[in-house]
Amino acid sequence: MTLTQAEKAAVVTIWAKVATQADAIGAESLERLFSSYPQTKTYFPHFDLSQGSAQLRAHGSKVMNAIGEAVKNIDDIRGALAKLSELHAYILRVDPVNFRLLSHCILCSVAARYPSDFTPEAHAAWDKFLSSVSSVLTEKYR
Amino acid sequence: MVHWTAEEKQLITSVWGKVNVEECGAEALARLLIVYPWTQRFFDNFGNLSSPTAIIGNPKVRAHGKKVLTSFGDAVKNLENLKATFSKLSELHCEKLHVDPENFRLLGDILIIVLAAHFTKDFTPACQATWQKLVGVVAHALAYKYH
Numbered sequence: 639m640t641l642t643q644a645e646k647a648a649v650v651t652i653w654a655k656v657a658t659q660a661d662a663i664g665a666e667s668l669e670r671l672f673s674s675y676p677q678t679k680t681y682f683p684h685f686d687l688s689q690g691s692a693q694l695r696a697h698g699s700k701v702m703n704a705i706g707e708a709v710k711n712i713d714d715i716r717g718a719l720a721k722l723s724e725l726h727a728y729i730l731r732v733d734p735v736n737f738r739l740l741s742h743c744i745l746c747s748v749a750a751r752y753p754s755d756f757t758p759e760a761h762a763a764w765d766k767f768l769s770s771v772s773s774v775l776t777e778k779y780r
Numbered sequence: 781m782v783h784w785t786a787e788e789k790q791l792i793t794s795v796w797g798k799v800n801v802e803e804c805g806a807e808a809l810a811r812l813l814i815v816y817p818w819t820q821r822f823f824d825n826f827g828n829l830s831s832p833t834a835i836i837g838n839p840k841v842r843a844h845g846k847k848v849l850t851s852f853g854d855a856v857k858n859l860e861n862l863k864a865t866f867s868k869l870s871e872l873h874c875e876k877l878h879v880d881p882e883n884f885r886l887l888g889d890i891l892i893i894v895l896a897a898h899f900t901k902d903f904t905p906a907c908q909a910t911w912q913k914l915v916g917v918v919a920h921a922l923a924y925k926y927h
Contacts, residue, residue: 666905669905670905670908670909672905673905673906673908673909674905674908674909674912675912742889742892742893743908745893746892746893746896746903746908747896749893749894749896749897750896750897750899750900750901750903751900753897753898753900756897757832758807758810758811758814758815758832758835758836759814759832761811761814761815761893762811762814762815762832765815
């Protein structure tokens with residue numbers, strides 16, 4: 639699954655806006671994930687997951703920074719996220735199904751904050767982009 | 781049988797009360813066909829689905845989107861009895877339409893995103909969680925009579 643030039647452009651355009659609120663969007667996305675899919679909390683027994691927690695914010699930041707790296711290197715996501723890919727495969731071992739859940743929650747957060755920018759075309763591009771990122775992060779699992 | 785708390789029922793009915801079924805239905809179906817193009821396989825007779833613009837403007841897409849979301853409204857009115865409410869529709873989707881139930885989940889998630897865009901900050905994580913539960917049980921009810 640490769641992104642077309644138009645899709646890459648759509649991803650980059652929306653990212654420019656998302657980046658200005660990356661931390662908040664990251665934290666909100668995780669909050670949505672843990673509320674809608676409580677089973678995802680099993681990966682964070684060591685975290686304070688209450689709303690507004692510093693750990694939640696820090697982790698949301700981390701996730702969004704990684705997405706930002708993927709956007710900046712959209713022609714070589716695999717290269718940009720190589721270390722993260724190994725981390726998820728050998729250390730974190732988050733079940734692949736959860737990437738789809740988090741991607742969905744990120745899309746919800748972005749749609750809620752930028753409804754007029756989140757056109758069907760932008761939505762399709764972002765869904766595909768996050769799917770690409772997820773594939774890269776799980777490709778070394780076995 | 782699914783249990784709904786008073787808070788969940790409130791979140792469902794208050795959101796649903798503000799939904800324009802025709803607009804929202806049309807948008808949800810259009811986005812499904814755009815974001816997941818393979819779902820177009822069920823709509824060979826819908827005419828022009830060749831681009832996002834064509835899909836959004838397609839009158840059959842709009843009409844069918846409205847039909848689907850109107851039916852979803854039956855779920856909101858019958859939260860305690862979803863399997864019975866969707867029994868006939870479930871049989872239809874299996875025996876006549878041959879729709880993989882995975883598509884119900886895809887459409888449910890698209891609907892959630894449409895609601896998020898529409899209600900913005902009012903579509904809180906708690907609100908989303910309730911609606912994820914609703915679209916999940918509707919998908920389950922629609923798949924229930926599959927054989």
